[in-house]
Amino acid sequence: MDCDQVRDILFDAGDSDLPEELRTQVQAHLSQCGSCADEAAALQREWDALKVLPEEKAPAGFLHRVHERIEKPGGTQRAGKWLSSVFGGKGLVEAVGLAVSAVLVVVIYQAVTREVPRPKRTAVPPTVEAPARVQSFQSESGKGRAVPDALQPSPAAPAPAGSDLALQKAEPAILTLTLIIPAEAGRRHEAARAAAPAPHDEGMKAPRSAPSPMRERGVQNGLRQDLMGRERDTERRGRGDREMQAARDEVMLKRGAASAPAEEKERHVRQDSRLRDGHRGEVSVKDDPATVGGAVERIRKLVEEAHGHVAAIEPSENTDRQEATVVAEIPREAFSGFLNGLKQLGSIQEAEEEAIQRQGGPTVRFSLQVTRPRG
């Protein structure tokens, strides 16, 4: 056993008793090594000195000071009492709870009101002037596109009977088409109407050689409302229903009474009687495609012929033109034929082919704005 080993043992053992065998070895080394013996003696004196260190007495009045500190609230207690007075008796925990609740409310409010970033616009077909009561239609490609708010198709809109088409739940891209009915057609039509006015009901008894624009607008508004009401009713009963067809024809009869020449009115009456007898007649509007209402009916028929369905129709009024918007969806393979049918009604500003292709999916969904400048 060398000196380093002996000194390590001395420091490890301290004032504790060593095992008998180890103590013998250490004492054997200390008896031969004076340096280690002196070191061991010094260590023992140090430990003895530590043991006899005088015990320091607590200063006088120690218990009194302890009592004072117990009675005297500390800084935390003072803060708690202040908070209690501020929050009407609620403690620190309640105050912290209130603060946390306030922070949570702010965070939730920011999360709810945070604006969802809009996707980039991908399809920009030519647009027309936005009609009144429109909203920006936010869809994948329709940022800033004008679609009436009432025309926002509902995902829950029922698909037509016998058709497997349905509006996509997630709003797909929508095309915007514009059908412009020539004003000349309207003027020709109005001229014929002026030549042979035939009052049909009480409100139309007065002969009209040249109906004022305001009066015509009023009639159109009435027809439009009537048509929309019928549309809503028939939508509930199911498209293609015979009753729905009769309603459309009835509307057209009214409109014919207001604006069509006598022979046209007689044809509507005949058709109306045939409908009442249970016959499905020709759609009367095909004889009156020069008006917006007639064009809308014609478009509806084109959509149905293409095995599509109309999601919504909404007329709108403008100072210098009559307008209506049709939102519909038709199979992709029938879309070109549908466009050809539209061209029979007037000039059409078609969406770009690229925009149509970008839409994807088995169907093409579009918003068709029908407009006719006032003569």
Added chain:
Amino acid sequence: MVLASESTATDLDVADIEELLAGERQAFDRLVSRHADRIFNLCYRLLGDRDEADDCAQDVFLKVFRNFKQFRGDSKFSTWIYSIAVNTCRNRRKSADYRFWRRILRFGADSAEEGGVLNPEIEDPAPSPLTLLTRREQEILLQKAMDALPQDQKTVIVLRHVEGLSYEEICQITGYNPGTLKSKLARARQLLHKNLQSL
């Protein structure tokens, strides 16, 4: 020095704790009176300053008063209050306030607390200071050498060699396992011896 290991003191502590739990405030006063000197002495040895020790010892009894319901009786009351004192002193030495005042008071004096070793340049060629100095001087030197120890080593030295606690009690107070305690004690003895030799 024997702690409250006597059965009498332990029995008194248990009785006072029970009375304190029953709402008897005077039981707390008896506990303070019985342990104040020992706790103050421990704080003084660990902190090396009477005023600091006074303040720290009051903190200890304040904690006892506020937390006596947490004393489960698993260990002796003296062990429980010693652990409170050791932790209170440790936290006080860590506090910026304590370090600030220590720095101000010791400004200009030789202090080698950093690293726990006194400046070897002042080593005295005399055989041993302990043999030359009086008892009071020995005490001052010992306290100075202990103050130069790292806090954990100082704690185990005080608990073992000043307070005379057993290894088991020190493990309960400090939370060290026996191996760690033995290792810390060995290093503390070496460093303390080195410090004393350098004085």
